[in-house]
Amino acid sequence: MTRRFICILFACFTALTASAQRISPASFKALAEKEDSLRYFASRIIFEQEQERREEACDLFIPKLVQALKTPGSFYYPFDSLRTVSIQYPKDSTFRIFTWALQREDRSFRHYGAIQQKSADGQLKLYPLFDNSDFINNWDTITSPKAWIGCLYYKIVQTQYFNKQYYTLFGWDGNNFRSQKKMMEMLSFETGQPVFGAPMFSFAEDTVRKPTLNRFVLEYKQDVNVSLNYSPDMQKVMYDHLISETNEPGKLATYVPDLDYEGFQWKAGKWVHIEKIFHDALEQGKAPIVAPLDQSKKDLKRIRTDDEVFGEQKAQQEKKKKKN
Structure with a gap:
């Protein structure tokens, strides 16, 4: 048994022990047994061939959860084997x-969710x-849990303004x-109740100012990858600048994406829009890629995360600075 394997095993044991310290042994055992059933139905929600069976699995999953x-x-129980359920x-x-x-037959989606507060x-x-997104025409609105604009959340960034958490x-x-x-929206708690959306997406520093938004949404072609995520290293939100490939805005x-990037930065209680993240101009006659991509080395079965993409971009920027 290698030292690396022992360290990994110890880290896993420590994490489980930390969770177990907050849960009685009886509760921990009961949750582990319930998780097996939840995993089965969560998988069916995604992989059943017929919509009716996916809906049936979802209807069974909810009360069990x-x-x-x-x-x-x-x-304090992580439910980390529920691979098809995002827990943030x-x-x-x-x-x-x-x-x-839950994907429908027409390839549209219905989303489900719940907020669990620590007590x-x-x-x-x-x-x-x-x-309730099928019935909301204007997504730039403030909503309650009963009129939620459904989506699959993949990240939460916490900020503070005047001692209030956002x-x-x-x-x-x-x-x-x-x-x-893809979207960014604010979640806050007013008198203990969750509120989605707030006028915190500002374009006041843009060349052409636009109204402040309650929610920032990117819509784009179905078969392309678009990034929208927070970069801790840059302390900014970064996202792909989009253009119409058919010149139909x-x-x-x-x-x-057109290989340029926009973003937001948290300033005085608002996410302030940044029109252009990178301002480094290419030298005349220089291609943006220094060497042709080796297509044989591309792993098409593994989708890169936004953090990986940002990491590669940062490495390229550092390399370029060293050359200069």
Whole structure:
């Protein structure tokens, strides 16, 4: 047994022990047993061939999840084997959000979710999220859990302004057969209740000023990858600048990345838009890629994360600076 393997084993044991210290042995055992059943139905929601069976699996998954979360101390149980369910925590770990998606026959998506708040006595404090996006024409609005604009959350960034905590949620929506969407929205708690959306996306520093938004949404062509994520190293949100590949600005399903990047930076209680992240100009006659890509080395079975993409971009920038 190598030293590296022993370290990994010890780290896993430590993490499980830390969780178990907040959950009684009986509760931990009960949750582990419930997780097996949840994993089975969560997998069916994604992989069943017929929509009716996917919906049936989802209808069975929801009460089983609520039942599991009613177990005292369940907040500290990670449910990390639920690979098809996104579970996101803010930095202060005061709550967590479960979200998952069900694809319909027409390739549109319905999303499901719940916010579980940490409680002092270990009892369940849960806010179900009801996807109302099919009935909301204007997404630039402030909503409650009962009128949630459904998506699959993949990151939470916590910020503070005047001693109040704000949580920026990053989400993905498969949308339909023509386009996908990614979004940023604010989550706050007003008198203990979750509120989605806030006028915190400012374009005041743009060359041409635009109105402040309650929610920032990117819609783009179905079969392309678009990044929208927070870079801790740069302390900025970065996302792909999009253009219509058919020169039809009114058709968002034609939008694709053009290898430029925009972003946002947290300033005085708002995410302030940055029109251009990178300002390094290429030397005349220099190609943006220093060497042809070796297509044989591309791993098409593994999708790179936004953090990996940003890491590669940062490495290229550092390399270029050293050359200069």
